[in-house]
Amino acid sequence: MxxxxxxxxxxxxxxxxxxxxxxxxxxxxxxxxxxxxxxxxxxxxxxAVFILNYGNAMLRTLNAMSLPALNGGVSGESVLAPRGEMLVAGEAELPALEAYLDGSDGLVRLSVDEAVERVPALRRDRIVAACYEEQALEIDxxxxxxxxxxxxxxxxxxxxxxxxxxxxxxxxxxxxxxxxxxxxxxxxxxxxxxxxxxxxxxxxxxxxxxxQPMRRSAVIMPVDARQFSYRDWPLIASAAEDWYAKPEATGLMISPADEDPIDAQDAWPDDMVIAEGLHRFGEMMDIPITRPTHSWAGLRSFVSxxxxxxxxxxxxxxxxxxxxxxxxxxxxxxxxxxxxxxxxxxxxxxxxxxxxxxxxxxxxx
The missing domain is CATH 3.50.50.60 (FAD/NAD(P)-binding domain)
Incomplete structure (x- = not known):
């Protein structure tokens, strides 16, 4: 036919x-x-997060161009909801944080005290600097x-x-x-x-x-809501982009922020990559590492x-x-x-x- x-x-x-x-x-x-x-x-x-300052200069331009449509121009109602993003840095990650801040729009520097006030589970002794983006938004x-x-x-x-x-x-x-x-x-x-x-x-x-497809993995790790009021936290990420965590209904979505080159396929996470990412998360966050309830991987495809x-x-x-x-x-x-x-x-x-x-x-x- x-x-x-x-x-x-x-x-x-x-x-x-x-x-x-x-x-x-x-x-x-x-x-x-x-x-x-x-x-x-x-x-x-x-x-599923809109981050205005994410990516290189061209991507930041495309992000800004897309915001009106995401905020109601596609279906007549916004697909965005408040979340916020906080980047945290140890001493070795300060250059990465400064590079991210360079040319950014709407980012606010936070003191260590201000960062811990927003996310009390942060290890105060590991953080030397942080910044916050109010206009980081959940995308439905x-x-x-x-x-x-x-x-x-x-x-x-x-x-x-x-x-x-x-x-x-x-x-x-x-x-x-x-x-x-x-x-x-x-x-x-x-x-x-x-x-x-x-x-x-x-x-x-x-x-x-x-x-080139790159694998990106993630898990859902249960968190005791009686110990941590985590659902109102922003997305929290390492300035070196080697882990990030985002509140979900049943726990924290944690990613090792991996970018492993693989062939185009139905991607699956690597247990060792997940374990290493949870270790990096645990070095900066004083939250017990528990067995994830879900894990998955997707593909992020880049050109040179x-x-x-x-x-x-x-x-x-x-x-x-x-x-x-x-x-x-x-x-x-x-x-x-x-x-x-x-x-x-x-x-x-x-x-x-x-x-x-x-x-x-x-x-x-």
């Missing part, structure tokens, strides 16, 4: 869904997701995903799950995207396949751009400069990259969807040319 659509978006994570929802106002769009459910890999395993990722799904369907877009792309062939100005059940003709293909983005490019006969890739490939007409979001995919999705829509449709926009150039795959060609 063969169908015709204007645009095929490969990937049903937050990147693909947000881009498809934006594009569907002006084109017929089909999203193809290889898994049986949407947002199965990186999106569904996100730490599921509500955000469903908001984009609703918008896409209301504008005539469709979603196919369990639809692994077998091949992509260019015939004249059209692409033929083949799955196990259907072939789709389209003028434009958006490669939002996350950790599999280079693999999709290879199936289209294009050279890869160097998307750790800046997302969002633009048309100069080697093949109608092939668009939306990849390399790293650990910033959920909070930058609205901004990158706007860039995708502007470039793919040629519609009027006020996006800076240097922003488009910095995101373009031209830098790898």
């Amino acid at each position: 063969r169908e015709t659509r204007d645009i095929v978006v490969i990937g049903g994570g937050i990147a693909g869904l947000s881009a498809a929802a934006a594009l569907s106002d002006q084109a017929s769009v089909t999203v193809l997701e290889q898994e049986k459910q949407l947002a199965y890999h990186s999106t569904g395993r996100s730490a 990722v599921d509500r955000l995903v469903q908001g984009y799904v609703r918008k896409l369907k209301l504008t005539g877009g469709e979603i196919r799950t369990d639809a692994r792309v077998k091949s992509l062939e260019q015939h004249g100005v059209d692409w033929i995207v083949r799955t196990q059940n259907v072939d789709i003709n389209a003028k434009l293909v958006v490669n939002a396949a996350g950790a599999w983005a280079d693999d999709i490019a290879k199936r289209a006969g294009l050279p890869p751009i160097g998307v 400069d750790r800046t997302p890739v969002c633009g048309l490939d100069p080697l093949a007409k109608g092939f668009f990259w939306l990849a390399g979001q790293g650990g910033y995919g959920v909070q930058t999705a609205p901004a990158l969807a706007d860039v995708t829509c502007a470039v793919c449709t040629g519609s009027a926009h006020d996006l800076p040319r240097d922003l488009l150039a910095s995101l373009s795959p031209d830098r790898f060609r």
Whole structure:
């Protein structure tokens, strides 16, 4: 069976869904997701926090661009809630803290006393400096995903799950995207396949751009709420980014902040990596380490400069990259969807040319 659509978006994570929802106002769009459910890999395993100052200068720009949409522009209601983030540093981590503060917006330095007042479980004798970001906010990722799904369907877009792309062939100005059940003709293909983005490019006969999946692990560790009123704590992170912890309903979500290069796959945590991360957490936090109730891992996919890739490939007409979001995919999705829509449709926009150039795959060609 063969169908015709204007645009095929490969990937049903937050990147693909947000881009498809934006594009569907002006084109017929089909999203193809290889898994049986949407947002199965990186999106569904996100730490679910918006941090304005997270990432390099380009990512901070994308974070700021995305904030209005996250605060109500997607579904008419905000998907954000107060949380806050506190970075803590021992003596060896002071350079990392200063580097994070450099060029930041809205960060407040805290004394050791102020840090311990916010999080009484911190080991006072291990901390020499801290800072706090008020505008670090919880993201309701599921509500955000469903908001984009609703918008896409209301504008005539469709979603196919369990639809692994077998091949992509260019015939004249059209692409033929083949799955196990259907072939789709389209003028434009958006490669939002996350950790599999280079693999999709290879199936289209294009050279890869160097998307490297990195494993990030986490656990839920029970905490005695009678001893620690932890649910109101901010996200707490090492300035060296070698652990972080965030309150959840049943305990603390603790991550060793690992970035281990692995092949694209359904990621699973490494017990030793988890143990090392819990040890680093325990060095700074005076909380008994108990057996985690849950553990998982996801993939954060980066290119060499750790800046997302969002633009048309100069080697093949109608092939668009939306990849390399790293650990910033959920909070930058609205901004990158706007860039995708502007470039793919040629519609009027006020996006800076240097922003488009910095995101373009031209830098790898």
